[in-house]
């Protein structure tokens with residue numbers, strides 16, 4: 001397993017921001033967070049406010065959900081198209097790509113399917129995209145748990161937004177007014193075991209290199225490994241972001257990069273095969289078929305209000321540094337990106 005020392009992603013004790021002993025300490029941690037997002041686009045946060053037990057429970061629930069028979073999972077199918085992003089998507093349904101909008105190119109990319117299944121849930125009070133839940137009799141408590149995780153993660157999200165604002169030198173509460181609607185999305189992901197050779201040959205993928213669409217993503221990953229982040233100094237070179245028990249990996253999405261006039265970096269990442277252990281090998285017709293272990297991960301994608309127009313963040317433009325982008329709403333931006341994923 002690669003070690004965190006090989007990773008460009010810094011580790012920050014966010015407890016020192018949340019429970020700072022002085023305004024100076026709070027500011028110092030905020031500046032570290034901002035610096036990580038300005039340079040790498042990714043950070044590990046420990047003591048982030050989501051209790052480790054809640055994260056452990058989340059993986060338990062994810063396993064329980066994906067272990068259900070397909071017919072149960074198909075009782076809350078993801079609607080056709082990419083915009084209404086709720087419910088269950090089976091293996092190979094979604095293909096994550098990076099800014100590819102051409103139909104022929106998309107069809108070509110889809111020949112190497114992402115070997116994953118997922119379940120997506122948003123806010124229970126979202127009038128636009130109501131949640132799609134499995135039958136409560138098949139998995140009692142699942143819905144309540146997802147709502148609890150969603151609500152807890154939202155608090156951490158806003159603290160991270162406060163840290164970014166403070167670190168940038170703008171009003172700490174600047175982002176609050178843009179996040180009153182809770183348009184966030186919780187995603188449970190399961191990558192089943194897959195032949196390592198198919199992953200290496202590019203015939204199958206777990207998740208190909210991409211950046212996220214929203215403002216920030218807060219990812220919990222299990223002990224499997226395989227997540228890689230593009231090296232900030234070497235485009236095209238990916239470095240491991242191995243699991244740290246209890247830590248969240250937080251990264252900037254494309255929308256916040258745009259909002260910040262590209263000051264904050266939305267960095268490419270992907271999930272490759274972790275180094276397989278001998279015990280994962282299985283004999284198939286005399287040949288050794290190396291299977292990767294399964295992976296579970298739980299990204300929490302954060303977005304700004306759909307209808308609030310955003311313009312370049314204060315401090316990110318000046319007479320000599322012009323604004324690169326037109327004002328846009330998060331709704332317009334995300335819809336444009338989601339429509340090509342399905």
Ligand SMILES: O=C(O)CCC(=O)C(=O)O
Nearest residue numbers: 189212221227271297299
């Ligand atoms: O499985 C992971 O750790 C990565 C998931 C991811 O990057 C995504 O869903 O956008």
Ligand SMILES: [Fe+2]
Nearest residue numbers: 210211212269
């Ligand atoms: Fe991602």
